Amino acid sequence: MEIIRCENLSKIYRSGSAAVHAVDGVSLSFGQGSFTAVTGKSGSGKSTLLHLLSGLDRPTEGQVIYQENDLFRYNENQLSVLRRRRFGFVFQAYNLVRELTAQENILLPVMLDHRKPDEEYLKRLTDMLGIDDRLTHLPGALSGGQQQRVCIARALANKPAILFADEPTGNLDGRTGREVLTLMRTVSNELGITMILVTHDTGVAEQADRIIRLEDGRVAEDSGVMA
């Protein structure tokens, strides 16, 4: 069953007279609970596509349909609600709020939604991510890998419908990277979360149900499996 799709999605960056087609007329559909890896060379438009799908950026052209609604017809407040309830995003550069502790960062989307945190779930999440002993620290006191895991925990804290991850293992060593990925898969499978992941690591991509390869902003290859 389809959860999100994009139609003829384009993003053009203009700089003077030059125009760069970061994403160029991409149409894709993602099934609920699927695990898709988007790969491609640097500058192929992977991250831009992910940003557009997750509503973090507005396309120059095209639509993103989430549950039969165009994402970009929502107003800013409706989009905020959607982001805190239905989407989770793992940034390549972590982007943690540096004044908040690891735990507070993780709880941020739940608190923004004025909900009571599911203590048991969060405990299990942090245990699995191996950051339960670092929860009282500020991001500045954490290593890159630990910050990445806090970022993953934050993205999963509100049990989202879709998890967008931009190079989630990019800053981790090979073993930790694999562990983190396995963990993300486990949680996603358990909760039925759709996972769209950008990576240039073929090893990581191979774990996905479906691999989409981008080249110059266009889909060059799509393993096409729609779970």
Place this chain on the structure above:
Amino acid sequence: MKRLTMNHVARANIRVNRKAYISLFLGILLAVYLATATSLCAWGAVRGHEEEMAERVGWGDMFLLDGERVTDEQLRSCGFFREIGHVTVNATVEDSNICAGYYDETADRLMNRTLKDGRLPEKAGEMAAEKSALIRLGLETSGVGDRLTLTMKPVHGVSEVRTFTLVGILNEQTDYLDTYYEEEGMRFPALLVSPEEKYDVGSAMVHRVLTYAPTITYNQVTRNCPLELISPYGISREDGGVTFYDSGWDRAKRIWERAIVWIVLGAATLLSVCVGITSAMESLLSRKTEDIGMLRAIGATRRQIRRIYGAEAWLLTLTALPAGLILGVLTAWIVSRIAPDSVAFLPNAWLLIPILGLSALCVFVASRMPLVHASRQMPMGVLRDTKLMRRAGKLRNHRIFRPDSLIAGRRIRLHPLRLLGAAGMITLTLLSALMLGELAMGLNTEKGGNTPDYQIQGGAYASDDSFVQIIEEDAMSRSDLERIAAVPGVERVGSVTEIQANLLMDTIPEYFRTRNEYSTYDDGSTSEIVIGTLEGAWGGSEWLFLDDEEIADARACRDEDYTAYYNMKCIDRMNGIRSELGITESIVPVKVLVADLDPETLKEFVTDGRINMEQLDRGEQALVFAPTICARKESSGGYVIDKWLPAGEIRDEEWDIIIRNDAFTAGTPLKLLELAGKMEIAEDESGFPEYRVNTTDHVRAEVTVGAVLSGPVRISEYYQSGFTVILSPKGAEALGLKLPSPTYTGIWLEGNPSPEAEKEIESEISQITMGSWMNLENRRELNREYRLKKTRQMLLFAGLILLFFAVSLFMQVSGAARQIRSETRMIGTLRAVGADLKTLVGCYRLPVWGSAVVALIPCAVFYIITGIPGLRLFSKNHPAVMLPVLAAMAACVALASVAGIRKRLAGVTRRSIVENIREL
């Protein structure tokens, strides 16, 4: 290849990030502008007064009248003087003390003569004169071009009649340079002639005008100068006259007093601007942490980092300099137009030194801390702020929280300096507003009193016979006052009649005892000073306290000792009256004041009893003003006397002499004796004419004290000083007292009559007053001028407060905007996890309100402390007005800041989250 210098890097940085530098540029521009404006205003306030006074007394520091005993060489060699000018007086106009003379080149400059009309004399037979000299010579109708014939008497010469052509009218100066010790021909010339004006017989007298060598003062010259200077007179440009005492300290104090408002204003605004520059610099550098880390990683030293980013600030300073200077000069010019009495517009190239110095100091001090902080970053320590980590050790981990409040609260805890910086700025603004507000209100309430439109003066006076009140036949009566009050257009008439009367007392209270002290002046001379409460008794009340033995002693030496003579005269006069009227008590001369009383304004000065107007009007009661007299000997040797201190503000340890009322309380009976008399001219023992007072009538009356007053009691515009019995006009009438003409009558007109109506009213009033010998003075013109001056000053104050407020607001809003700009990444992150605009605004709201509250507390405390009696910094305290105004101002700054933040954040959220996150 061209060498890459730090300036090149700095310039390139500015070019690329022009927008980000705007805040810093504006901060620096503001610093230059304020440094210029306040320097010019402070200078204008001090120098403007000096120039005004120099118009009166010139630029000399001292003059020697006819100092022929010392030569110029001696004066030069003693090292006390810098310049010596010569004023030659070659003749006096016969039968007057008006002198004619001329100056040499130095004296011409130092005397600073200006012409009201015409030119200076150039050849023999020409003359320029002061207008007042012409008036005194009966030549007031003479103008430039007229010929004047005067009998001139050269010094030691023979009088001759000369004719001069009047070529110019000089500014008034000679009267200001007057001293008591001048003999005829010793004055400065009020008539200037050409050096060619010669006399065949007689000699000229030469006065010298001198300026002191650096650090020398009048006192040092008179004490330490080895030469025997016959008559050295100091010239004071503080007072615009001759001085016999001055010290560098006094001068500095006066200059300080004149410039203090501007110094406080300048310091406060510059400090707030410094805070602004610091935060702009910090925010700018925080955006460059990665660059700095990179530069450090490739081997840049801390000093180089400081130089690269410091150079940016200096380059901006250079760019801001012309605009800042022009704006500052313009502001000073506007201030001088608004308040020409307080500030003169006197631009001076030398002022560039303090202006540039102040601006540079501001930029250096303000940019130093962020630069040092930035340069201390370790190459890879960009993400790890060790200070933050240390503070974070004490944080409590929250499980349930409101994200905006938590983030805002955490910020305050982790970066308290940011909050304090902002709070400091608001505090300074509020404090300045407080001072200005108090000054403005003080101005309003102190001098803005309800002064009358017309004034009639010259009424009753006490005779030199302390016991008797002179009653003139052509006096103005109460019915005259009623007629004036009935003139159409007159709103009301208020009068005060001061009469000399006496209290009959069995025992004389200690409160009336006079303290005779000696004041020592700086030149070593002493004079007797009488400190006591009985001002009605001339020369004090010593005679009242003499016992029989002392009276016998005084009688024995009355011919040699003036005090003994005076005492005997008083005792004999008193005994004469006692036997004539069959009185057994002592007769104590006191002042009795008959005036329309306002119980509401007098209420606050009542120390005992209460004011009952009905009993006062029936003549059953009187009020007594019984001041506590405090005197303290100053280090200079003179006495400071205060008679107006409220009882609560007198601290015994501050005064050497305190005379307190120990005799009069509510209910004390008073026996009044008024002796009405007439002045007669008789001959004394040697046949010389002597004024004598003939007692024509006497009135005895008994009243009780209704209320005792002390402190700064003001009745009909006049402050009371010595012990006074106060009666209402009806009360005085009921007691049968004989009233002379009112001492002072004020007439207030209804509304604001046209000049024609005013003339008509004035002529009607003068017809009534004409019968007496009173002077009617129109004060409307004076009042108009005063009101205009006051309005201008208030306008200036309001403008300054507004300026302060705007600066503070601008700094707050631009500070918040800078913060938002440097935190777009965090904002993007928060948006990505679902924060809406309201939450984002919440993250910034708390520190803004926090800093407003933090700023308000010290201001309120400061204000309340300064309001404590005895510690009053302000002449008036208006807590009921000022405290709410301060709170409102702080709230306004906070509200405006929050509004600015919301607008800025709305702008940020209009861009996509990806753009926010990529901002860095």
